[in-house]
Each structure stands twice: as structure tokens, then as C-alpha cells.
Amino acid sequence: MIDAALYLIPVQLSDVELSNVLPNANTAIVREIKHFIVENVRSARRFLKKCDRDIDIDSLTFYELNRHTSASEIPGMLKPLAQGEPMGVISEAGCPAIADPGADVVAIAQQRGYKVKPLVGPSSILMGLMGSGFNGQSFAFLGYLPIDAGERARKLKEMERRIMHEDQTQIFIETPYRNNSLATELCRTLPAHLKLCIATDITGAAESIITRGVKQWLGHLPEMHKVPTIFLLYK
Numbered sequence: 001m002i003d004a005a006l007y008l009i010p011v012q013l014s015d016v017e018l019s020n021v022l023p024n025a026n027t028a029i030v031r032e033i034k035h036f037i038v039e040n041v042r043s044a045r046r047f048l049k050k051c052d053r054d055i056d057i058d059s060l061t062f063y064e065l066n067r068h069t070s071a072s073e074i075p076g077m078l079k080p081l082a083q084g085e086p087m088g089v090i091s092e093a094g095c096p097a098i099a100d101p102g103a104d105v106v107a108i109a110q111q112r113g114y115k116v117k118p119l120v121g122p123s124s125i126l127m128g129l130m131g132s133g134f135n136g137q138s139f140a141f142l143g144y145l146p147i148d149a150g151e152r153a154r155k156l157k158e159m160e161r162r163i164m165h166e167d168q169t170q171i172f173i174e175t176p177y178r179n180n181s182l183a184t185e186l187c188r189t190l191p192a193h194l195k196l197c198i199a200t201d202i203t204g205a206a207e208s209i210i211t212r213g214v215k216q217w218l219g220h221l222p223e224m225h226k227v228p229t230i231f232l233l234y235k
Contacts, residue, residue, distance in 0.1 A: 004086050005116065006088075006105070006115070008106070011093050013093050014202070014205070018051065021122045022121055025119075026119050027052060030088065031051075031052055031055065035081075036061070036088045037062075037088070037090070038091075039064070039092045039101065040064070045057050065077065067101060071104070078112070089106070094122060095122070095123045098125065099141065127209075128202060131197070133211050134197065134211070135169045136169070139170070140168055143173065145182070164235060170234070171232050171233075172231050179224035179225060180221070180224050182231070183198065188218070195233070196233055199229065199230040199232070211232075
């Protein structure tokens with residue numbers, strides 16, 4: 001019997017066997033949870049069936065939490081937890097509440113004094129940093145860069161300043177269909193003294209984590225169109 005807590009349940013980053021990236025202990029916990037807060041119900045149901053095909057999906061309750069969810073809806077999602085029932089949070093990939101709307105419900109759980117239990121699982125942000133060779137003592141995850149060209153240029157300048165003056169690794173992502181164009185822009189516009197790590201398909205069959213000087217990437221960029229990718233910058 002598991003505790004009445006909000007369990008943050010990681011999801012695989014790529015199409016691999018769950019046993020390759022998630023401990024069996026996670027599956028044991030998942031089997032005992034009947035109420036889930038998820039980013040997408042359909043993909044969450046698929047994930048739970050991968051955890052255990054004998055789970056009765058139709059007996060479960062799902063609350064959808066994503067960018068379309070009103071802030072006023074979120075507190076009510078925790079009603080089962082308030083009644084002593086364990087709940088699970090499942091995002092689309094990786095660890096819930098990291099660059100993920102699940103953080104909003106975790107914040108409410110903390111405010112109300114509920115137990116929050118993060119489970120072990122893959123994080124592309126941390127795994128990319130681990131494999132980059134960059135500073136792991138001080139780093140910042142910036143999410144998506146601005147779409148506007150002028151704002152993006154100013155953001156890159158600010159990132160360069162933080163690298164040089166604060167010795168801080170800069171980590172960011174792009175919408176997968178714009179990965180190639182962003183990587184090309186980085187190589188053409190960033191100064192040669194910076195290094196760029198491109199980490200693609202982490203934990204997947206085509207996983208690649210490579211660090212080079214930004215100018216060394218020109219003409220050697222990998223194909224990243226629609227491939228999950230993490231970009232890291234350092235000196």
C-alpha cells in the first residue's frame with residue numbers, strides 16, 4: 001500500500017522498452033494509483049498500458065493539465081489527494097514539472113502541505129548536460145528561444161554574457177521542426193570561442209550527444225528535423 005501522495009511519474013523520452021529507462025519500482029507504484037493528472041489523456045493511457053497491460057484503464061480517472069487548462073481548474077484536480085487517495089502526474093515525455101505544466105499542480109500540493117514524491121526517470125535536460133562536458137555546477141535551462149529574430153539575437157547575447165561572466169552553462173530547446181534552422185543560425189552568428197553541444201534522441205536508438213566549437217559544426221550538423229533535441233552552450 002503506497003502513501004497518499006502526489007507521485008511525479010517520468011515517461012520515456014523515446015520509443016524504447018520501459019525497463020531500459022525506468023525502474024520496476026515505478027511500475028509497482030503506478031499499479032496502485034487510480035487518479036492521474038496528465039498532459040494528454042490518450043498518450044497517458046498508452047504509457048500506463050506499457051507499464052502493465054493488465055491495468056484496467058477504464059477504471060481510472062484522468063484530469064487533463066496542459067496549456068489550454070484554466071488556472072481555476074487546477075486546484076480541484078487534487079480532490080482525491082485531499083480525501084487520502086494517491087495521485088500521479090504524467091507529462092508527455094521525461095520528468096513531470098520540468099519545463100512542463102505539471103509544475104502548477106505541484107505548487108498547489110506544496111502550498112496545501114500534501115506529500116510530493118518525484119520518481120526516478122530520464123530528464124533530457126540533465127542527461128544532455130551530463131554528456132556535454134560543460135559546467136554542471138552552474139547552469140540555466142531557458143526553454144524556447146524567442147521566435148522574433150531581434151529578440152532571439154538579444155537573448156543569445158545575454159546567454160554569451162552569462163557564460164563568460166558567470167561561468168554558467170546555457171541550455172535551451174526549439175520546436176523540433178525548427179531544430180535545423182536554429183542550429184545553423186547558432187553556428188553562423190555565435191562567436192568562435194563558444195562551444196555548442198547538440199544532444200538528439202536521448203535514450204533512443206539514434207542517440208547522439210556531441211560537443212564542438214560553434215564554427216566546427218558548420219557543414220557537419222546532424223539531421224534534427226522533428227527529432228527531440230537539447231542545445232547547450234558554454235565556453
